[in-house]
Amino acid sequence: MAAVEFQHVAGLRPGDPRIAAARATLLQGEHLSQEQGVPLFDAPLLELGRLANAMARDRHGDRVYFTVNRQLNPTNVCVLACRFCDYAKKPGAEGAYTMTREQIEAHVEPGISEIHIVGGLHDRWRFDDYLNVIRWVKAKKPDLSVKAYTAVEIDFFCRLTKKPAEWVLTELRAAGLDALPGGGAEVFSERVRREIFQQKIGAQRWLEIHEIAHALGIPSNATLLYGHIETRAERVHHMILLRGLEQRAPGFFAFIPLAFQPGVTGLVRRQASAIEDLKTIAISRLVFDNVPHVKSYWIMLGQDTAGVALNFGASDMDGTIGQEKIAHAALARSPVGMAEAGMVHSILEAGKIPVQRDALYRVVREYGPDGEPFAARGANGAERSPAVDSDAGDSDAGDAQAANSDAARRDVATRAAG
Numbered sequence: 001m002a003a004v005e006f007q008h009v010a011g012l013r014p015g016d017p018r019i020a021a022a023r024a025t026l027l028q029g030e031h032l033s034q035e036q037g038v039p040l041f042d043a044p045l046l047e048l049g050r051l052a053n054a055m056a057r058d059r060h061g062d063r064v065y066f067t068v069n070r071q072l073n074p075t076n077v078c079v080l081a082c083r084f085c086d087y088a089k090k091p092g093a094e095g096a097y098t099m100t101r102e103q104i105e106a107h108v109e110p111g112i113s114e115i116h117i118v119g120g121l122h123d124r125w126r127f128d129d130y131l132n133v134i135r136w137v138k139a140k141k142p143d144l145s146v147k148a149y150t151a152v153e154i155d156f157f158c159r160l161t162k163k164p165a166e167w168v169l170t171e172l173r174a175a176g177l178d179a180l181p182g183g184g185a186e187v188f189s190e191r192v193r194r195e196i197f198q199q200k201i202g203a204q205r206w207l208e209i210h211e212i213a214h215a216l217g218i219p220s221n222a223t224l225l226y227g228h229i230e231t232r233a234e235r236v237h238h239m240i241l242l243r244g245l246e247q248r249a250p251g252f253f254a255f256i257p258l259a260f261q262p263g264v265t266g267l268v269r270r271q272a273s274a275i276e277d278l279k280t281i282a283i284s285r286l287v288f289d290n291v292p293h294v295k296s297y298w299i300m301l302g303q304d305t306a307g308v309a310l311n312f313g314a315s316d317m318d319g320t321i322g323q324e325k326i327a328h329a330a331l332a333r334s335p336v337g338m339a340e341a342g343m344v345h346s347i348l349e350a351g352k353i354p355v356q357r358d359a360l361y362r363v364v365r366e367y368g369p370d371g372e373p374f375a376a377r378g379a380n381g382a383e384r385s386p387a388v389d390s391d392a393g394d395s396d397a398g399d400a401q402a403a404n405s406d407a408a409r410r411d412v413a414t415r416a417a418g
Ligand code: SF4
Pocket: 078, 079, 080, 081, 082, 085, 087, 088, 119, 120, 121, 152, 200, 415, 416, 417, 418
């Protein structure tokens, strides 16, 4: 990743000593420590947001990325029973479903550039069934970027086939996989894992699988599921472990803090507040400083908070999604699917510049202040906006990682399949 010049960060003069210390650390080219990160949760919200926003602007100018994508959850049948999951069903239970080939192919809509595939750990599917899902969508639209299967699913495939992760990932790539989503990480805390997802892989295996993927040239995302029984210190520790992996084996496109949807789990009474959401996003930007993007995942934040987060360090709004099942099984309040125009509107409303990307963060089109894509305006003879042109050198926009693909990094479904 190209070195980032902290012009906007340098221009700030924070009054709060915790934020001033964080700024000084970043300007020295150093990472924030656990001891610096945790107290930021008690720092003034707007000042914290200003520093995170400055950091995002130093990377991306005012650009905010999104994709026109579709989420595909081929089955909710799962052999595990994570306590926080409202999505999974036991085999044969009421509401359990497994899609047919036709249903899977129907998700490949003409206008999408990315498909995001995650689901349950099916009791009767073989590895070949999971490979077929990728083969079918890729056959229907060969230029589609496929971001599929979390580390939890990859580990499950290893156990199904009795093969190492290198082999499983190589087979998936041969079928058409472009990137891994970031789900299944939850919170890297053994205490939390024992409490609410003890059957699921822990930090060590999740990090190992993503490290192997990155070494094979398969990019990925990383998530954090917050707002349940974890502590703020555990959130920061989680970010620092991911930051360490990115240093050892670069390949993350984005970090996605996922606001836990209480649903009917009974774990907590209500979702984290918008203030807690914004602080978590801002601190993510500051602590996990070597990943290109922090996402404002509107499905779980809701459209309003997700829009505000674009001025708190987030530089990606994920995608239009289509029909999302996992968060909505947990009663997420966001609309099911956000049309492209709505996404552009939300980004413009935040005072940012919408940029549509594909799964590998290759720019599909940019939009002007009127919400019209430049490609269309160009066809009518209109000129590009200087505001956008001035960001053309943005170190991440055309990032070399595009060569790999990033789509990788997102994920929502985190909760599913981990
Ligand atoms: S979170 Fe994933 S692994 Fe756990 S029960 Fe739900 S679908 Fe299964």
